[in-house]
Amino acid sequence: MNIFSKAQDAPKSQAELIYELQARKERHFRANVGLSWFILLFILVFTFSGQEITIGSTTFSGIKVDTEFIRNNLTFIAGGLGETIRISIMSIVLAMILALLAALGRLSTFPPIYALSTFYVSLIRGTPLYLQIFFFFLALPQLGIILPGIIAGVLALGLNYGAYMSEIFRAGLSSVGKGQREAAIALGMTPTQTMRRVILPQALRFAIPPVGNEFIAMTKDSALVSATGFVHELMWRSTKVGRAQFHNLEALIMAAMFYWGLTLILTYIQSVIEKRLAKGDR
């Protein structure tokens, strides 16, 4: 007496059949996308492999890269990965603090605070990140302010991303309905308690996925800091050995692979976090 086997023997309903068809289509599509990715990756690897391949009457030959150069400099360039991650983490922390302050400033009814917040965002968003980085490295020393490379880099990246990310926090704050504020003050909470206990926790949760995107973008923008020559991260290391031995092609390919790999890992981590958040409340 097994009711489950009985159910399996029963003819499938139309809804089940439609569902199965859709699921099969979906699997089919994914398999094809995966295969295409694999082919594209193969072409990319082949392009820089120096190998030859003959298809029909045509022979394709890959670009020859200096594998010995790659082997000799792999550890040196990989050594910049830690610095890239370090500068990105420090910068995103600074950026989040500034972005939150700027977003709260936009809510202020006190004109100087509101003005300060909009002024900061406008100034930073109105000038290139590249210029801001050079400002900290090259312009400040003229005034006698000489910052250690990493501090200057973090200040520039943090200030820049803070201005852009203030919009994320603003959206987060406005995503919390006015009923939440009313419920809090009806309980007798002060405006500060309402913000800290009710509004901010919900706004920050809302902001986590977009902040993750910004962090991933920042790991790549941190390469700009290499231009100043004082922060020995991935990009700086690859251009250093590439230029010195005239093997820029290999050096840049190596750096690109490190950035790409890092992005893939971070994107994966972010998707895990997002799934966990989606499972929670709301």
Place this chain on the structure above:
Amino acid sequence: MVPIVKISNLDKYFGRLHVLKNISLEVPPRQVVCLIGRSGSGKSTLLRCINFLEEPSRGSIEVDGIHVSGGEKGKEHRRLIHEVRLKTGMVFQEFNLFPHMTVLENVIEGPVIVKGMDKAKAIEIAKMNLDRVDMLWKKDEYPMRLSGGQKQRVAIARALTMEPKVMLFDEPTSALDPELIGEVLNVMKKVAQEGMTMIVVTHEMGFAREVADRVLVMGEGELIEDAKPSDLFTNPKDPRTKALIDRYRSEEQ
């Protein structure tokens, strides 16, 4: 008897719109008052003026001896409003539970954060009130996992745990699916029977007739009728009240 809530010559403007016109009202302890009227008649605004979710333009509010005049500013005014809010509990149409907190956390939030109550003591009172609304079994759930009726019962427990002198209900069943209205009304009825002073803005005529000690009818920003439910439902004086009751009777059939 000294009234728990006393509203004197209250006026409220939204810009140029005169939404409450010279309203005066006294509610004695333990009375259950239902505020009815067409939408836009000002009944919700009047309720929200009592705990200053809306600042009255003129006139005054007195809750359990705390007298606050409308339209004033400054630190003392804010302190008095805070006192009034501690003496009033509010239940909203949209529940407004805090989605990032569990049921129990929602209910102890007020006592712990606002009153500075010891957490263990707050939990004890919270559990008692959750039991009163029959939601203790869901104390560790997040609001997202509750039905509308369950959310509203938790919201009632949250307001009760602040141990208010008067409960304000702002259309507590209007956002609910019809089959969930009953459980919320039953809880409200129980709270009323336990002696709580209640002011209820509602469209639920059945509840008004059965539970209220007194029904106030609002129209165009004025109190147009103030009567016992038995009188109101059998012998409405104002034609607008009569229209409301006729519509209720036709819906009942």
